[in-house]
Amino acid sequence: MEGSDTTPAVVCRAIAKSFEVGAGKVVALRGIDLDVPLGELMMLVGPSGCGKTTLISIIAGILKPDEGCCAVLGVELASLSDNQMIDFRGRNIGFIFQSFNLLPALTIAENVAVPLIINGWERHKAARRAEAILGEMGLGGRTGDFWLSFPAASSRGLPSPALLRMSRGCWFATSRPAPSIMPRALRLWR
């Protein structure tokens, strides 16, 4: 976590983003202001194509806004170089992707351990930590299973909240997760 307890988690001002589509231009975000205090659970809701994913991508530092600025945990994202942005993301931001994007060749515990490995944890230590988290979630008996072997894996997204838990930062970005994940995520949040 880069900021102090009094630092807002997210501050966005006048964010604008548009995409070239063919010869035309599609405006995805127009003058967005957003403040998210630390410790707050916020959900973005809106019809498909209204710019939810674009906004989350900008907050996560994956997309750069055309206009405006965005600070996360007190760090102005525009001030970071590409590698600094990647490192910042690795340390502070957790994701549940729309289609999970788990690595099918890794066990559930290994998948959960990936964020820690990215942050330089030794693999076995990261795996033990992941197993502990999965154990807390009642999945201790399945840590060695492969993601694809998980019953109805793609629809239930069972270990995904554990992935969030492995993020050492104070917040996460997500986009249209499978509905079944949310109750678990909320439980974990509490």
Next chain:
Amino acid sequence: MNFIALQMLFGDRGKYGAMIVGITFAALIMTQQPAIFFGLLSRTYSYIEDMTLPDIWVMDPTVQFVEENKPLRDTELQRVRGVAGVAWATPLFKGMLVARLPDGARKVIDVSGVDDATLIGAPNVMLEGKITDLRQDDAIILDLEASNRFATTGPDGVKHPVKVGDVLEINDHRAVVVGIAKMRRTFTTQPLAFTTYTRAMRYAPAQRRQLTYILVKAQPGAALDEITARIRRETGLAAYTAAAFKKVNLDYWMKNTGIPINFGISVMLGFLVGAAIAGQSFFNFVRESLRQFAALKAMGVRNGTLVRMVLLQAAVVGSIGYGFGIGLSALFGVAIRDSVLAYYMPWQLLLSTAAGVALIVVLAALVGIRSVIRLDPATVFRS
């Protein structure tokens, strides 16, 4: 991250297997065709290699390959013996003669007549009989290939190879088989027979000159190049070290046959086909893994780390495929050992195949890496 890279590679067994098969095939054809080529070329000098004792071969200056019989005067032997630095020199007759087999059939045979006293030039590996049996009356030693190719059909309808004790006729002279030797096949694939020099003179049609080669041993510690130069200077004959004479043979067949061009085309096609298969397999793997790389990138993995992951995957796939490829090539060589097919895998060939596989895999990896570097991590948010 190396662990994750390797798990990504090994995890999808279908793709992993396809890549290994592709690179194995590439390494196999990159090794096999040149191995056949080198095998054929090595036969151009196998006769010289089989004669391990002489350091220097002396011959008519116009000789271009070892089977070319351009005889010298017998007196040249004494002149060579008189050259400073020569420890010993022995005569060798080599010529194509016609042999009449026990069943009456007539076959061309490559006869070598070795020094009567020392038997220098006789085969190294005897399967039956002894080299000293050449001192018996009318004795000849056949190589295994000649024994098999001269097989005659017995009363039982079965073909029987020529064996020790059988009697042939060479140029209407009696020749008793006293031994069977193991010789390497020659480029001209003629069956080989060995006898003494004096007897070979009897078998060969009478000519004013009969001596084909003079085999020379240098005195211990003497510089071979200096002695060959001295022999050339003092006798006017051609003199080569064994290694140089091998090269003379090699160069002759390389320049005067279409073998290098034909095999060069095969090797080139093999390389291109192998490169296409292996490169396409690896590139497909990287391309199909782009979403996983994008997820890792979104989670905070730098481009440099992703590049190292791709290169590690390339190195592992390349190494395993290379190992299987050259292993299969070697097995192929073992399977056709002692057959009419030529096969030779020198270490230089293994190195060049390794370089070829590395080139293919690195090129495929570079194309893949380009995609990974340009990858937009935002793609992971799209369904």
